[in-house]
Amino acid sequence: MRKANVFMYNLLAGELIEDENSYTFTYNKNYLNNPNKESISLTLPISNKIYKSKIMFPFFDGLIPEGWLLEIAEKNWKINPRDRMGLLLKCCKDCIGAVSIIEISDE
Numbered sequence: 001m002r003k004a005n006v007f008m009y010n011l012l013a014g015e016l017i018e019d020e021n022s023y024t025f026t027y028n029k030n031y032l033n034n035p036n037k038e039s040i041s042l043t044l045p046i047s048n049k050i051y052k053s054k055i056m057f058p059f060f061d062g063l064i065p066e067g068w069l070l071e072i073a074e075k076n077w078k079i080n081p082r083d084r085m086g087l088l089l090k091c092c093k094d095c096i097g098a099v100s101i102i103e104i105s106d107e
Contacts, residue, residue, distance in 0.1 A: 002085050003104040008040050016060060016101070018085040025051040025060075040099055056084040063092045063099065 006014045006025070011034065014027040025044060031037055032048055039046045041059035051057070064087045065073060073079065079086045092101040 002089065004085075004089055005102045005104055006040060007100040007102065008038060009098050010100070013037075013040055013099075015104070016057075016088075018056075021054070023053045023056055023060075023085075025057060038098075056088070060084075060088055060092075060101070063095050063101065064088055065091055 001017065001019045003018075004016045005012055006016055008031075011031060012028050013031045014025055017024045027046060027048065029048075032046065037046060041057075043059050044051055044057065055061075061084055064070065064084065070081070070087070070091075073087060073091050074081055077086075077090050079090060081087070088101055089103045092099075094100060
């Protein structure tokens with residue numbers, strides 16, 4: 001199981017989890033109580049429900065680089081291009097835009 005904190009404008013917005021069967025995304029309770037909150041995506045509107053998907057959510061998949069930048073990431077970090085969560089964790093700490101993905105380590 002791999003986990004990541006999802007930040008919106010440097011505020012902890014939620015948590016993305018990959019397990020052996022699916023992906024889940026939940027908004028952070030403190031973020032839900034923030035009067036200035038924004039959804040991270042139109043496809044993941046603000047809610048206290050748990051979002052589940054058998055595949056990587058299209059919004060998060062869209063954050064992963066493409067083309068030559070993806071090739072560099074795959075070679076440097078030796079990540080399989082099918083490992084979408086691995087690519088997201090390595091490449092999306094400082095994305096263009098408001099969202100950042102930071103891995104939660106088991107330590």
